[in-house]
Amino acid sequence: MARRRGWGGRPPVDDEEAARRIVEAAVEAISRTGTAVGIAEVAESLGVIRQTVYRYFPSADALMRASAIASVDAFLDRLTAHVRGLHDPTEAVIEAVIFTLDDVRRTPHLGIMLSGDHSHTEGIASDEAQVFGMTMIRRFDVDWGRHGWDEPALQGLVEHQLRIMQSFFVSPGNPPRTDDELRRYLHRWLAPAITAQAAAGPDG
Numbered sequence: 001m002a003r004r005r006g007w008g009g010r011p012p013v014d015d016e017e018a019a020r021r022i023v024e025a026a027v028e029a030i031s032r033t034g035t036a037v038g039i040a041e042v043a044e045s046l047g048v049i050r051q052t053v054y055r056y057f058p059s060a061d062a063l064m065r066a067s068a069i070a071s072v073d074a075f076l077d078r079l080t081a082h083v084r085g086l087h088d089p090t091e092a093v094i095e096a097v098i099f100t101l102d103d104v105r106r107t108p109h110l111g112i113m114l115s116g117d118h119s120h121t122e123g124i125a126s127d128e129a130q131v132f133g134m135t136m137i138r139r140f141d142v143d144w145g146r147h148g149w150d151e152p153a154l155q156g157l158v159e160h161q162l163r164i165m166q167s168f169f170v171s172p173g174n175p176p177r178t179d180d181e182l183r184r185y186l187h188r189w190l191a192p193a194i195t196a197q198a199a200a201g202p203d204g
Contacts, residue, residue, distance in 0.1 A: 006047030019056045019066075021046065026067040036064050065128050068110060072132060075107050080139040089147050090194045092140045094186045097161060098179055100136075101168050133158035153197055164190065 012018040025045045029037040039060050043050045057063040082099045086092040104110045144154060
């Protein structure tokens with residue numbers, strides 16, 4: 001095992017603990033600043049050199065994504081509670097989008113994972129974001145099959161949701177829409193796409 005320095009006098013016992021503590025430090029820094037953090041800042045908070053962090057995370061983007069993934073469980077629980085009892089796909093999706101856009105202000109790690117924090121625009125199409133999106137909709141009280149949604153259609157819906165949310169992360173408007181205004185907007189422009197899929201069915 002590679003020699004480690006610093007760590008506040010408590011070196012990790014193995015690589016798994018080292019990676020976990022690096023992610024925890026990044027999560028704490030993001031929570032404090034509300035923005036993405038760099039390798040140097042995380043290394044300094046742990047009392048190690050940057051090369052130590054790079055040993056586990058090859059880039060700041062990789063560390064930010066790991067931090068986001070480590071932070072989303074609590075968000076998913078809150079989202080599940082928010083959409084509980086909504087069985088209609090349109091209502092569930094629209095409320096999930098609104099809730100996510102609001103909650104991301106309190107969970108900056110989530111916005112970093114979904115939008116790439118504006119520094120890597122491929123973030124919205126990343127495997128992590130797609131898996132996260134599928135996990136979101138699987139939490140809904142919606143019988144997707146009964147409403148005409150097969151796996152490819154759900155994957156397309158997830159991508160569409162993520163792209164909509166990314167656009168609002170990047171440019172929320174001036175002034176930003178209120179929740180009610182955003183709800184009306186999504187009912188006007190997003191709802192028809194969801195209804196069309198339900199009418200087409202899994203093979204449409």
